[in-house]
Amino acid sequence: MLFWVKTFKFDMKEQQNNFTQAQNLAKIEQFFQSKTATMLFLALSLFFAILLVVFGQPVVVLNFTDQLSTIHPLIQLTLTIVAGLIVLTASRVLLLIFCNRFTFSPIGYLLWVMVELIGIIATLCTILWVVSGGGHLQLGPLAGDMLLGTIFVTAMPYTISFLIFLLQQEQHEKHMLQEELERLQPARPAADTPAGNGIINFHNRSNRLVFSIESQSILYIEAADNYTNIHYLNDGHEETYILHNTLKVLEAALAGTTLMRCHRGYMVNLENVRRLQREGSSLQLELGGTTKVIPVTKTYTETIAGRLAALAEKQ
Secondary structure (H helix, E strand, O other): OHHHHHHHHHHHHHHHHHHHHHHHHHHHHHHHOOHHHHHHHHHHHHHHHHHHHHHOOHHHHHHHEOOOOOOOHHHHHHHHHHHHHHHHHHHHHHHHHHHHHOOOOHHHHHHHHHHHHHHHHHHHHHHHHHHOOOOOEOHHHHHHHHHHHHHHHHHHHHHHHHHHHHHHHHHHHHHHHHHHHHHHOOOOOOEEOOOOOOEEEEEOOOOOEEEEEEHHHEEEEEEEOOEEEEEEEEOOEEEEEEEOOOHHHHHHHOOOOOEEEEEOOEEEEHHHEEEEEEEOOEEEEEEOOOOOEEEEOHHHHHHHHHHHHHHHHHO
């Protein structure tokens, strides 16, 4: 019985490994058949083709043709390589179109690349024969040199593209892991007041503690899109801390404290209100330590007035 249990566990593990390998292969296949990877491959191929012409000194391939033309050898090679790049670009654009319309297996992709390679070699040899004047052509040695150059031009882009794919996968896995860790962490409010010490801790949108201050030092909090400006007193001078969190979130987190919403764009610390005056049907609050006058809209007028009266009675 124990033998069968162990065998079953081994089979399940093997199936899981096979499934993971299949997923990884599918991701690689999807990456190399994408538009982004195709554009990257062509750009890198052009770059390494230029390196081949400038530093590779492929002028020796001209020894396999009768030079009956007055065109400079470097120009001959440039025209030949440009023709090869045109064939490569056309092939990759067609491959991208086919991949978008049909399902291409890895074997099908490999066969396409092999046919593409043969087409490029044939084009290179033909163009070089034409620009050299159409003389005798040593096809075997010339095709061999062309093959080596083409492999260099295409193999390096494949290698770099694969390294970029691995880097993207690593960043994606790190991002997924970070999201999972944040999901597993206990939810924390945007602000909290630890019992007994009169300190308010402010957290950003990632639930990370970024700012702590005594409650009585806070003057008012001002909305700024997805941010809030916390205005507070520091040694008698007004300063501002920019918090990456919304006023709506802070309003819910600070419920029950002396920090109250009084306007669509403001929360005010009732402890620091020094004067309340009426302007028409609305109120305005003057605070100690700042020249800023905080408006109170009709929605919050009754609540603010009631809380201020309650605080006055306690004092």
